[in-house]
Amino acid sequence: MREIDVSxxxxxxxxxxxxxxTDLGQDVIQAFERGLRTEESDTGKAIFKALIxxxxxxxxxxxxxxxxxxxxxxxxxxxxxAHLVGGSLEAAINEGVRLGYEEGYLRKSIxxxxxxxxxxxxxxxxxxxxxxxxDKIKLTMAPKGGGSENMARVTMLTPSGGKKAVMxxxxxxxxxxxxxxxPPVIVGAAVGGTPEKAAILAKxxxxxxxxxxxxxxxxxxxxxxxxxxxxxxxxxxxxxxxxNYALAVHLExxxxxxxxxxxxxxxxxxxxxxxxxxx
Amino acid sequence: MSDIIKLTTPLSEEVVASLKSxxxxxxxxxxxxxxxxxxxxxxxxxxxxxxxxxxxxxxxxYYVGPSPxxxxxxxxxxxxxxxxxMDAYAERLMEVGMKGMIGKGKRAPDVVExxxxxxxxxxxxxxxxxxxxxxxxxxxxxxxxxxxxxxAVRRMVVEDFQAVVINDIQGADLYQMGQEKYRIA
Ligand code: SF4
Numbered sequence: 001m002r003e004i005d006v007s008x009x010x011x012x013x014x015x016x017x018x019x020x021x022t023d024l025g026q027d028v029i030q031a032f033e034r035g036l037r038t039e040e041s042d043t044g045k046a047i048f049k050a051l052i053x054x055x056x057x058x059x060x061x062x063x064x065x066x067x068x069x070x071x072x073x074x075x076x077x078x079x080x081x082a083h084l085v086g087g088s089l090e091a092a093i094n095e096g097v098r099l100g101y102e103e104g105y106l107r108k109s110i111x112x113x114x115x116x117x118x119x120x121x122x123x124x125x126x127x128x129x130x131x132x133x134x135d136k137i138k139l140t141m142a143p144k145g146g147g148s149e150n151m152a153r154v155t156m157l158t159p160s161g162g163k164k165a166v167m168x169x170x171x172x173x174x175x176x177x178x179x180x181x182x183p184p185v186i187v188g189a190a191v192g193g194t195p196e197k198a199a200i201l202a203k204x205x206x207x208x209x210x211x212x213x214x215x216x217x218x219x220x221x222x223x224x225x226x227x228x229x230x231x232x233x234x235x236x237x238x239x240x241x242x243x244n245y246a247l248a249v250h251l252e253x254x255x256x257x258x259x260x261x262x263x264x265x266x267x268x269x270x271x272x273x274x275x276x277x278x279x
Numbered sequence: 280m281s282d283i284i285k286l287t288t289p290l291s292e293e294v295v296a297s298l299k300s301x302x303x304x305x306x307x308x309x310x311x312x313x314x315x316x317x318x319x320x321x322x323x324x325x326x327x328x329x330x331x332x333x334x335x336x337x338x339x340x341y342y343v344g345p346s347p348x349x350x351x352x353x354x355x356x357x358x359x360x361x362x363x364x365m366d367a368y369a370e371r372l373m374e375v376g377m378k379g380m381i382g383k384g385k386r387a388p389d390v391v392e393x394x395x396x397x398x399x400x401x402x403x404x405x406x407x408x409x410x411x412x413x414x415x416x417x418x419x420x421x422x423x424x425x426x427x428x429x430x431a432v433r434r435m436v437v438e439d440f441q442a443v444v445i446n447d448i449q450g451a452d453l454y455q456m457g458q459e460k461y462r463i464a
Contacts, residue, residue: 068409147406179383241453
């Protein structure tokens with residue numbers, strides 16, 4: 001049994017709240033550079049250039065790349081042989097979010113669903129915990145903005161629809177989302193499980209390096225086919241027309257009930273932010 | 280693509296009428312910021328026959344909720360938010376003289392019609408390019424609803440704020456035009 005003091009968790013979450021929002025992953029920047037090379041529309045090219053410039057300003061000046069610094073979603077993989085001491089896990093994460101968002105001049109965007117009263121410190125975080133082997137704790141901080149979250153959908157398809165229904169739904173979702181989720185986007189989708197399982201798997205798929213194919217060859221092929229179909233819609237960067245609406249499609253699958261075919265689609269904007277640390 | 284058009288706010292009806300979907304513009308002058316919560320309050324004021332907290336004639340409203348300014352800066356990051364959430368309020372503001380809106384994403388058909396009727400345009404700024412956009416914002420002051428935090432109404436003085444005309448007063452829609460040009464059936 002290994003002891004981990006939760007104050008380390010608070011500190012890590014505070015730090016990652018800031019770094020995730022100011023320091024865009026190299027994989028995303030490389031995807032912008034690929035987009036710039038393949039884009040046919042002049043407006044689209046100018047948008048890729050602006051996004052690369054934006055990411056540089058954010059990194060160099062330590063300011064958020066987007067004003068919507070998101071809902072703090074924290075994935076926790078807790079080793080079953082680790083023992084947390086010094087307080088509760090959720091409270092430690094929330095304290096990290098509170099500190100990180102305050103000290104980093106990040107926007108506080110969390111409110112009561114009915115009164116819309118702002119909680120003023122961007123808490124509570126959404127904490128998704130998994131118990132895994134080992135004695136370590138892995139924390140992944142993935143802030144996500146409201147504009148792209150609003151484009152998410154979970155649907156229960158009819159099993160007879162099969163792959164075709166799954167792919168049609170994903171393509172249609174992108175068409176309907178249009179410019180709202182700030183394309184170029186990364187499309188995360190998960191088939192199977194239960195509605196809540198699919199939603200989490202789809203969200204988690206967005207943590208992959210942009211464009212890293214699924215290890216399952218069947219899914220990897222579907223990802224390519226989906227990417228082509230989505231980009232053939234012609235919506236392009238920012239939905240203003242062009243070749244690159246999506247930078248990648250990440251697809252996951254999980255066994256489901258004999259009567260169901262759940263599908264979740266989670267679209268992530270180009271401000272695809274996530275940082276991880278293992279303690 | 281046409282040349283870049285320089286605009287100064289407030290916008291006159293003639294200037295608005297000359298703009299076409301797809302025009303690249305650089306806006307200088309004052310913008311007013313408002314998101315859903317502020318729009319609700321503005322429209323409530325109109326419903327009660329009360330004056331708005333700023334001069335709406337010819338005004339351009341920017342749908343934005345900036346991140347807090349770091350010390351020594353006028354504003355944090357400040358890119359557009361998704362516009363459809365303001366669709367329910369947009370026509371009321373056009374009726375009293377608003378001439379431009381800046382956001383991202385498609386507007387509802389009735390908003391596009393209202394733009395034709397009241398002669399107003401809808402611009403998009405690059406969603407998510409918020410640190411870059413902040414460079415064109417020269418000063419910011421809260422004019423109303425400070426309690427709304429990032430959603431307060433602010434007066435922003437901007438210089439060469441980069442945007443593109445999405446909907447003009449002819450009812451054209453750049454999102455549709457752009458997609459049609461690049462769609463592969
Ligand atoms: S969708 Fe993403 S890039 Fe666009 S405004 Fe929201 S957080 Fe920023």
